[in-house]
Amino acid sequence: MRVPGILISTLRSFSLPTPGAGLVRTRMLGSFTRCMSSKRKMDHLERTASNYRQNALYPAEVCGMINESETVKRLRIAVHPDFSFKAGQWVDFFIPGMETVGGFSMCSNPGLLQREGVIELAVKYTTHPPAHWIHTMCALGSRVDLRVGGNFFFDPSPAEPSVDLLLVAGGVGINPLYSILLHSSDLLRLNRTAGGQGYNIGSVHICYSAKNIQELLFKHSIIEVCQEFPDKFSCGFHVTQSTDVDQHLQPFVNCGRITPAELQAHVDPKRTLCYLCGPPPMIEAFSQTLMDLGLPKDRILFEKWW
The missing domain is CATH 2.40.30.10 (Translation factors)
Known part of the structure; x- marks a missing residue:
């Protein structure tokens, strides 16, 4: 990159x-x-x-x-x-x-x-x-x-079965999740180069909330990854303050906070592994929401940043 x-x-x-x-x-x-x-x-x-x-x-x-x-x-x-x-x-x-x-x-x-x-x-x-x-x-x-x-990381081996990643970030909590997103795309490229004999990469969806468009870090790069692998990667940006949105970003941006409905659309209790990073209240709320949606506690990993 x-x-x-x-x-x-x-x-x-x-x-x-x-x-x-x-x-x-x-x-x-x-x-x-x-x-x-x-x-x-x-x-x-x-x-x-x-x-x-x-x-x-x-x-x-x-x-x-x-x-x-x-x-x-x-x-x-x-x-x-x-x-x-x-x-x-x-x-x-x-x-x-x-x-x-x-x-x-x-x-x-x-x-x-x-x-x-x-x-x-x-x-x-x-x-x-x-x-x-x-x-x-x-x-x-x-x-x-x-x-x-840190114990919060994504480091699969080629022999492991594929998982679907749900990455949920608030503010600068995007940092480790962006790293995981880029690593997943690198592994997918390696897999395709190896003719499907490498890493088993499932789907990756990133939900990212920030105060405004300016504070949505790495948004253009995230979109580029999603467009490179449209069958594997997707993203949803959320801004909590009303703001003008560039035409290029409009399909990806929602006004308001991340909703349980968006999370539910990307939760499969048997396949999904969720990584959360953001302020503690956000982590606690979404952890409970994900468990209410049937995702086992041991498939919800998080990092709290103050």
């Missing part, structure tokens, strides 16, 4: 040191914490303390920046050759000289990392120190350290 107009720095002389003595060791726990609630706002490391984390802390360098919307900045980051992640995972984001550690989901997919040696993060502006640094101080050439974590 290439980002039109993104500012790319020269990487010919750029090399990242090999992780060695600087490796950070953490506990690696397999259980995913489904209920995380507290009156005190926890930071990223507290919220994800029980999540899986890789052992290594990798150096990285910002090599591209673009304004994805008025409030969201997308970074392209060159990473160490040993860096790897699964579609849907996040990184602990360490900024030199800053005590607070950020937590941001990759919006790019593993295929981009394999092809170009980079990952991408789309970060919404807030006063939280890491996000504030990204929007006000980060520049081409800025160095950071990254550590991959």
Whole structure:
């Protein structure tokens, strides 16, 4: 995936040191914490303390920046050759000289990392120190350290039976789901190249809600994927504030929130695997709706972002 107009720095002389003595060791726990609630706002490391984390802390360098919307900045980051992640995972984001550690989901997919040696993060502006640094101080050439974590991912093997994916996103919760969407399309291309002997990819439908059209991130790229594979991929965008919609987007945009009826149209209790990402109230409401529609609890996976 290439980002039109993104500012790319020269990487010919750029090399990242090999992780060695600087490796950070953490506990690696397999259980995913489904209920995380507290009156005190926890930071990223507290919220994800029980999540899986890789052992290594990798150096990285910002090599591209673009304004994805008025409030969201997308970074392209060159990473160490040993860096790897699964579609849907996040990184602990360490900024030199800053005590607070950020937590941001990759919006790019593993295929981009394999092809170009980079990952991408789309970060919404807030006063939280890491996000504030990204929007006000980060520049081409800025160095950071990254550590991959998260139990929320899509990483099928060729031998697994196909599933139908239902991806439901609110706001910047689109990031890991966009990664999963792009990864699914990459696997489908591999499958077609292999003459149907590769990955078993079912249907993929993405329901995405944001405040307005401008805050619907990656909308044009999502539509392009759906148009490339019209028999497999589909999307429905929702805006909660009335706004003018470009003619190109009109067939895909609905005014108002995601409805149970739209979810029901894409739920098969035996085939559907649903990934949810967004604010906690949205996750809780849709989890209950999906269970009411007959989708088993163990087929509803979610990531809550505050």
